[in-house]
Amino acid sequence: MPEVLKAPLVVEFPFTRSLGPVQSAFLTGLREGVVLGVRAADGRTLVPPVEYDPVTAEEIRDLVEVAPTGTVTTWAWNHEPRRGQPLDTPFAWVLVRLDGADTALLHALDAPGPDAVRTGMRVRIRWAPERSGAITDIACFEPFDGAAGGRPTGHDGRFDDMVTGIVAPARLDYVYSPGRAQSAYIASLSERRTVGERCPSCRKVYVPSRGACPTCGVATSEPVEVGPRGTVTTYCIVNIKAKNLDIEVPYVYAHIALDGAGLALHGRIGGIPYDEVRMGLRVEPVWSEGGRYPDHYRPTGEPDADYETYKEML
Amino acid sequence: MRPLRDIAVVAFGQTDHRRTSDELSEVEMLLPVLHEVLDRTGLQTGDIGFTCSGSSDYLAGRAFSFTMALDGVGAWPPISESHVEMDGAWALYEAWTKLLTGDADTALVYAYGKSSPGSVRDVLTRQLDPYYMAPLWPDSVALAALQARALIDAGETDELALASVAARSRASATANSHAQLRGPVPQGDYLVRPLRTGDCPPIGDGAAAVILAAGDRARELCERPAWIRGIDHRIEAHSLGVRDLTDSPSTRLAAERAGAFERPVDTAELHAPFTSQEVVLRKALRLDDSVRVNPSGGALAANPVMAAGLIRIGEAAARVHRGESDRALAHATSGPCLQQNLVAVLEGDAR
Numbered sequence: 075m076p077e078v079l080k081a082p083l084v085v086e087f088p089f090t091r092s093l094g095p096v097q098s099a100f101l102t103g104l105r106e107g108v109v110l111g112v113r114a115a116d117g118r119t120l121v122p123p124v125e126y127d128p129v130t131a132e133e134i135r136d137l138v139e140v141a142p143t144g145t146v147t148t149w150a151w152n153h154e155p156r157r158g159q160p161l162d163t164p165f166a167w168v169l170v171r172l173d174g175a176d177t178a179l180l181h182a183l184d185a186p187g188p189d190a191v192r193t194g195m196r197v198r199i200r201w202a203p204e205r206s207g208a209i210t211d212i213a214c215f216e217p218f219d220g221a222a223g224g225r226p227t228g229h230d231g232r233f234d235d236m237v238t239g240i241v242a243p244a245r246l247d248y249v250y251s252p253g254r255a256q257s258a259y260i261a262s263l264s265e266r267r268t269v270g271e272r273c274p275s276c277r278k279v280y281v282p283s284r285g286a287c288p289t290c291g292v293a294t295s296e297p298v299e300v301g302p303r304g305t306v307t308t309y310c311i312v313n314i315k316a317k318n319l320d321i322e323v324p325y326v327y328a329h330i331a332l333d334g335a336g337l338a339l340h341g342r343i344g345g346i347p348y349d350e351v352r353m354g355l356r357v358e359p360v361w362s363e364g365g366r367y368p369d370h371y372r373p374t375g376e377p378d379a380d381y382e383t384y385k386e387m388l
Numbered sequence: 389m390r391p392l393r394d395i396a397v398v399a400f401g402q403t404d405h406r407r408t409s410d411e412l413s414e415v416e417m418l419l420p421v422l423h424e425v426l427d428r429t430g431l432q433t434g435d436i437g438f439t440c441s442g443s444s445d446y447l448a449g450r451a452f453s454f455t456m457a458l459d460g461v462g463a464w465p466p467i468s469e470s471h472v473e474m475d476g477a478w479a480l481y482e483a484w485t486k487l488l489t490g491d492a493d494t495a496l497v498y499a500y501g502k503s504s505p506g507s508v509r510d511v512l513t514r515q516l517d518p519y520y521m522a523p524l525w526p527d528s529v530a531l532a533a534l535q536a537r538a539l540i541d542a543g544e545t546d547e548l549a550l551a552s553v554a555a556r557s558r559a560s561a562t563a564n565s566h567a568q569l570r571g572p573v574p575q576g577d578y579l580v581r582p583l584r585t586g587d588c589p590p591i592g593d594g595a596a597a598v599i600l601a602a603g604d605r606a607r608e609l610c611e612r613p614a615w616i617r618g619i620d621h622r623i624e625a626h627s628l629g630v631r632d633l634t635d636s637p638s639t640r641l642a643a644e645r646a647g648a649f650e651r652p653v654d655t656a657e658l659h660a661p662f663t664s665q666e667v668v669l670r671k672a673l674r675l676d677d678s679v680r681v682n683p684s685g686g687a688l689a690a691n692p693v694m695a696a697g698l699i700r701i702g703e704a705a706a707r708v709h710r711g712e713s714d715r716a717l718a719h720a721t722s723g724p725c726l727q728q729n730l731v732a733v734l735e736g737d738a739r
C-alpha cells in the first residue's frame with residue numbers, strides 16, 4: 075500500500091460583518107473610550123449589549139453608559155497564550171461585570187500570576203493605543219485599586235462617524251490527509267498512471283476513488299489502471315480568463331471518460347481549435363515537465379467514439 | 389407529551405476512537421460503522437426511509453465536506469437525506485420528527501468528526517459570536533475553565549472532586565473497547581487553570597451510527613427496542629456573561645419536556661466533555677447516586693467532536709438492547725459551556 079499523503083492546509087478568510095444599531099453604538103463607543111450597555115425589559119443593563127432581550131426576545135436599543143471599571147465574576151489562568159488571543163504573555167481569562175452593568179463581559183486580565191487573581195477582584199479597562207471600533211479596542215483588563223473610577227459621562231450612544239461594520243480575520247491551520255484511496259490515486263499520478271478502484275458489487279470503476287461506491291454504499295479496494303486514452307463525453311467553451319491562470323481564452327473544458335473508467339474526469343482540451351472539439355472526440359493526456367497531473371488532453375487522431383459507448387457516463 | 393408514534397433506536401455502532409486516523413478519509417472511517425448497524429438489523433442501504441447526518445466543515449477544513457461522506461450511504465439513486473452542522477444527536481432529533489410524521493418508518497443517523505487534522509481548541513472558537521468573543525480567540529478549554537472556577541467559587545465542587553469524576557469515567561471505560569482513554573489516567577498539569585489535562589476530553593477521531601424504526605418495524609428489527617419516550621432540546625443565551633454558569637436551566641427544561649422527571653432512570657449517559665460539566669448536569673437532571681452515570685466512560689474517555697452526543701444516545705440505547713437498563717437518560721450538548729442541550733429518555737419493554 076502506498077504511503078498515505080499529508081500536506082499543510084491553511085484556511086484563511088477575512089469575514090466582513092455589518093453591525094446593527096446596538097452593536098454599532100457599542101463598538102463605536104469602544105473606539106471613543108466609552109463603554110455602553112443596553113437596558114433590558116427587566117431593567118437589567120446588559121454589557122456587552124445585544125439587540126434582542128434574552129428573556130422576552132423583544133427588540134431593545136435603550137443604550138446607557140457604564141464605567142470602565144468592574145469586578146471579576148469568574149476567571150481562568152491561561153499560562154500558554156494561543157495565536158490571536160489578547161496577550162502573548164500568561165494572562166487570566168475573565169468575565170468582568172462593569173460598574174453599572176448586570177451582566178459580564180469576556181476578556182483578558184493582565185496579571186503577574188494566578189495568585190494575583192481572584193473572583194471579586196477589582197479591575198479596569200486598559201485601552202489599546204490605536205482603536206478602530208472592535209472588541210480588541212479593549213487591550214485587556216488590569217488590576218485596579220479603588221471602588222469607583224472613570225466616572226461615566228452619561229453618553230447616550232450617539233456618535234459622529236459610526237462604525238457600521240467589522241472585518242474579522244480568521245485563520246485555521248490543518249494537516250490534510252486525503253485517506254487511503256485518494257492517496258493511492260495521487261501516488262499513481264506521480265508515475266503518470268491513472269488508477270481507480272472497482273466496486274465489488276456493481277463492478278463500476280471509480281476514478282479518482284474515494285474508497286466507497288456511492289451507488290452501492292460499499293467499500294471499494296480493487297485497484298484498476300485506466301486510460302491513458304479517453305473520450306470527450308461533454309464539454310464547454312470558457313471565454314473568461316481566470317486570475318493567475320496562464321491559458322489563452324477561449325479554451326475547452328471537458329468531461330473525459332478514460333478507457334476502462336466508470337465515470338468521467340474533467341480536464342482541458344488542447345492541440346485542436348476550440349470550435350472543433352466535439353462529443354466523442356478521442357483524446358490522450360499531455361504531461362508538462364514535472365507536472366503532478368496531466369496539463370491537458372489532446373486528440374489522438376483515432377475515429378470518434380460511438381455515442382452508445384459513452385452515453386452512460388454523461 | 390406522548391409521541392404520536394412509538395419510535396425506537398434499534399441499532400447502534402461506533403468506531404474505535406483514536407488520536408489520529410490519517411490513513412482514512414471520512415467516508416473510509418464511516419463505512420464500517422454504517423455496515424455494522426445495517427448488518428445488525430438486516431437492512432440494506434436501499435431499505436432506509438430517511439438518512440440524516442451531523443458533522444462540521446470547520447473540523448475538516450473543507451466546504452460541504454459532508455457530501456463526500458454521502459458516498460458511504462449509497463446516495464444514488466437519490467435518497468431522502470438531510471444534514472445538520474451539529475452533533476449527530478441533533479440529526480437524530482430531525483430523524484425522529486421525520487418518523488413521527490409517518491413519512492418514513494426507518495431512519496439512518498450518523499455522525500463523524502476528525503479532530504486530528506486541525507487544532508480543535510482553535511477550531512471551536514469559530515462557533516462563538518463573531519463580534520464580541522471570536523476576535524479574542526478564547527479556546528474551548530479556557531471557556532470550560534471559567535465555568536469550573538465559577539462552580540468552585542460557588543462551593544459546588546473542588547479540584548479533588550473533579551479529579552474523581554475523571555477517574556470514575558475512565559475506570560468505567562475499561563469495559564468499553566471503543567474508548568480512547570481507559571483505566572488510570574494521570575490528572576496531569578493545568579491546561580487552563582483550574583482544569584488539568586485529566587479534566588479535559590481526549591482529542592480524537594471517530595464516527596457513530598444509529599438506526600431508528602417506528603412501531604412494529606422496530607420490533608421486527610430488534611429483540612428489545614430502546615423506545616424514545618421523549619426527546620427535547622433547549623438553548624440559552626450565547627453570551628457567557630448573561631448566564632449562571634453553575635446551572636443549566638436549558639438541560640432541566642429539556643429533561644422536563646422529555647419526561648425525564650416522571651419516573652426515575654437507572655442509567656444516564658451525559659455528554660460532559662469536561663469534568664466540571666458533569667457537576668452541572670447532575671444537578672440540572674437531579675441525578676443521585678442511585679443512577680449509573682456514564683457506564684461507557686462518557687466524553688472524558690472518547691470525544692469525537694460532532695459524534696460524541698449521538699454516541700450518548702447510542703450507548704444508552706445499547707444498554708436497553710442488552711437488558712442492562714430499563715429506563716435510561718441520554719444527553720447531548722453543543723456550544724460553549726453547555727449552551728445547547730438535548731435530552732432523550734429511552735425505555736425497554738417490560739420484562
Ligand SMILES: [Zn+2]
Pocket residue numbers: 273274275276277278287288289290291
Ligand atoms: Zn457499486
